[in-house]
Amino acid sequence: AQSVTQLDSHVSVSEGTPVLLRCNYSSSYSPSLFWYVQHPNKGLQLLLKYTSAATLVKGINGFEAEFKKSETSFHLTKPSAHMSDAAEYFCVVSAHASGGSYIPTFGRGTSLIVHP
Amino acid sequence: NAGVTQTPKFRVLKTGQSMTLLCAQDMNHEYMYWYRQDPGMGLRLIHYSVGEGTTAKGEVPDGYNVSRLKKQNFLLGLESAAPSQTSVYFCASRPLWRGDTQYFGPGTRLTVL
Numbered sequence: 311a312q313s314v315t316q317l318d319s320h321v322s323v324s325e326g327t328p329v330l331l332r333c334n335y336s337s338s339y340s341p342s343l344f345w346y347v348q349h350p351n352k353g354l355q356l357l358l359k360y361t362s363a364a365t366l367v368k369g370i371n372g373f374e375a376e377f378k379k380s381e382t383s384f385h386l387t388k389p390s391a392h393m394s395d396a397a398e399y400f401c402v403v404s405a406h407a408s409g410g411s412y413i414p415t416f417g418r419g420t421s422l423i424v425h426p
Numbered sequence: 427n428a429g430v431t432q433t434p435k436f437r438v439l440k441t442g443q444s445m446t447l448l449c450a451q452d453m454n455h456e457y458m459y460w461y462r463q464d465p466g467m468g469l470r471l472i473h474y475s476v477g478e479g480t481t482a483k484g485e486v487p488d489g490y491n492v493s494r495l496k497k498q499n500f501l502l503g504l505e506s507a508a509p510s511q512t513s514v515y516f517c518a519s520r521p522l523w524r525g526d527t528q529y530f531g532p533g534t535r536l537t538v539l
Binding site: 412 | 457459461466467468469470471474484516518520526527528530531532533
């Protein structure tokens with residue numbers, strides 16, 4: 311079984327300040343973890359992914375995330391927010407399910423609001 | 427490559443009507459998925475397929491049926507639409523191997539009156 315919890319439904323920051331979006335996961339197997347971004351009325355785009363290589367993962371647009379097994383966390387960060395970062399962010403866990411399939415589980419999403 | 431495409435982009439149905447949503451991918455991916463997205467709920471898996479001719483239920487399969495007769499296409503059917511099925515539907519595909527990324531279509535906005 312697997313699950314993912316995004317700890318904040320909304321995060322509000324000022325432009326130029328750091329961003330932290332929190333994600334905790336649970337998995338019976340060694341998981342792959344992903345962050346996706348969805349801009350208003352758009353589809354989902356991959357920001358970054360962890361697949362058991364380096365624990366600090368760098369993604370697009372200056373985002374990065376650190377896999378911490380002891381804390382079962384995969385928080386997303388960015389040093390300086392930009393107005394274009396305003397969007398919905400989804401944390402996803404995917405592990406080997408029964409029957410051999412990889413079925414992703416999505417968090418409920420965090421809405422990032424960026425103020426001028 | 428067109429990637430993942432969805433047809434139609436918008437649709438309005440009356441309660442009890444039926445319709446089929448088409449998802450097509452040109453990346454030769456084994457896995458295909460149908461999700462629905464509702465406010466505050468994230469994406470919830472309806473059905474998925476691990477290959478041509480195989481389908482399986484996800485988290486919220488009731489009221490939906492699927493078919494994957496060709497590897498590149500994954501159809502989602504609503505036999506008798508209900509207002510509770512008003513949602514945005516996303517299709518995704520991914521390759522077979524562990525850790526591979528899902529590629530999403532642009533979505534279909536469905537309203538059931």
